[in-house]
Amino acid sequence: MALAKEKIYEPLNEDSAVVLVKDLGLFEKEILLECEEIGDGNLNLVFRIADRLNNKSVIIKQALPYAKVVGESWPLTLQRAQIEADALKIYHQHTPNLVPKVHYTNNDLAVTIMEDLSHLKITRSGLIEGESYPLLSGHIGEFLAKSLFYTSDYYLTPPAKKALAKKFYNPELCKITEDLVFTDPFFNSETNEFEEELTDDVQKLWNDLVLKLEAAKLKKSFLTEGEALIHGDLHTGSIFSSNEETKVIDPEFAFFGPIGFDIGQFFANLLFQIISDTGKEKIILDHISNTWNSFQTIYSDLWLSESHEKYTRVEGYLDYVLKKCLQDAIGFAGCELIRRTIGLAHVQDLDGIPSFDKRLQAKRNSLSLGREMIVHRADFQEISGFIDYLRTFQF
Ligand code: SR1
Ligand code: MG
Structure with missing residues (x-):
């Protein structure tokens, strides 16, 4: 050694x-x-x-x-x-x-x-190949609930949490996300990459001031809300799966940020699977719903049984935290849909669609769904309302 x-x-x-x-x-x-x-x-x-x-x-x-x-x-x-x-x-x-x-x-x-996790497969690749990974969302819901509760001010004392947050001071990797997820795709930036045929769609997005104001608010949350230790890059390429096991890898973007961010990134990367193949709608919507429900159940149990913060006993506070988390997650997911479509670092779910026309249509759908989720995130009070909305979206 x-x-x-x-x-x-x-x-x-x-x-x-x-x-x-x-x-x-x-x-x-x-x-x-x-x-x-x-x-x-x-x-x-x-x-x-x-x-x-x-x-x-x-x-x-x-x-x-x-x-x-x-x-x-x-x-x-x-x-x-x-x-x-x-x-x-x-x-x-x-x-x-x-x-x-x-x-x-x-x-x-x-x-x-x-x-070595080579007996498992990167979840993005497995989903693209048609795997359904029945335990994925329950496992990720548990991972999110425990990682986001046990590193928060509800569980740690404020000094202990601040000491931990200092250890995860991660300005360079945060800057990548601030630029690539929250800023560059919404402006005519050099890092962007998209097909010439999408130019009109992208120009429309850059001129959309309602969208840009909401993206600015989401970026502000990412910059300023150090609620808990977040993974920071929880897409389906950062998860290994089989039908029995799930393992989260690659937390190099970890820092103290808003708890809706990891949930939103996971939601968006699941949604790419419906955007690229509508036949997967049921499996993927069940995963999104189940991720949230497992997260909410386990997080709420921990809140009630293991929190030291006096305010956690105040009626309505948990509901407030969870509702904000859900709405933030939907908005962050919208940013991830847009950035993986026209920004730097695309996803195989979209870029791998063999037919050029279908690929372009999928990318247009990704941009418009991303926009709607960012702009209308505050309309969703419960996960069921979000799932109902996704069922009616014209993919
Ligand atoms: C320059 S890094 C590009 C992307 O790869 C990582 O996995 C993160 O998602 C980052 O935004
Ligand atoms: Mg990574």
Whole structure:
């Protein structure tokens, strides 16, 4: 272990990744290891190292000093590796079955070595291929309720919460979200990427001052409301699933933010599945409804049984917090629908639609649904009203 700590940062390759795990004593020195770089995300290197003989494997994730999706012209802090590992450890305390186990971290190398989840599939890919993952929404509802309650002022004392929030000071990664989710797609920004055929739709969106005012309010919430430790990037590419298991990964965007944000990102990334294939409407709407209902039930139980905050006993306060959370989530989901359609970092659910015409129509639907959800979010008092609205939307 000491040897690895003395190393200075350099990006790993398949050979040096093997040397690292052997130096750390995670595998025997003489054993034959297979190593493959499997990272398909926007930011990091990910290696899978396997000892086939003993059926043992680990994942090494290493942050690069720049955003991989853009290149070295976009420098990025290596400190995000520490934020991610710290968030995983906190999640592990509250929902051990829903996150990978962290075996080792090294902040100098920006490396986290964790449980290999290769027996599971990235949820976005599985859903695209037609999986329905019956336990997904119950698990994510539980993850959201526990992570968002146990890191809030209702459970932690205010000084303890502030000390924790300091640890998750994450300005560079927050800036990515502030720009890419809340600002750039609503203006003529260089980072935007969309088909020429969508130009009229996009111009209309940029000229929509009602929409922009509501997007500004949502950005303000993201900038200023440090309610609890949020994952910050909870899309379906940050979740591994099978029919039996669900694991949340990649919390490098974690910071203290508004609790509706994670819920909204998850909702939006589920909605891409209906937008790209209306045949999936029932499965996906059931998942959205069930995510909210599990979140609400578990969060409310924790509020009643484990809160130290005197005001949590005041009639109407929980309802106020939950209603605001739902409306924020619907608005944040609207921003995510728009940004994944015309901003930087698209999603395969839309970009993978083979027919050009259908792809364009799906993207138009995504933009108009996103707009409606942002502008009308305050109309929804309950999840059932939101689900009824989605049932009537012309996808
Ligand atoms: C430059 S990073 C682009 C996107 O990838 C991450 O997964 C986040 O969603 C971010 O917005
Ligand atoms: Mg990620």
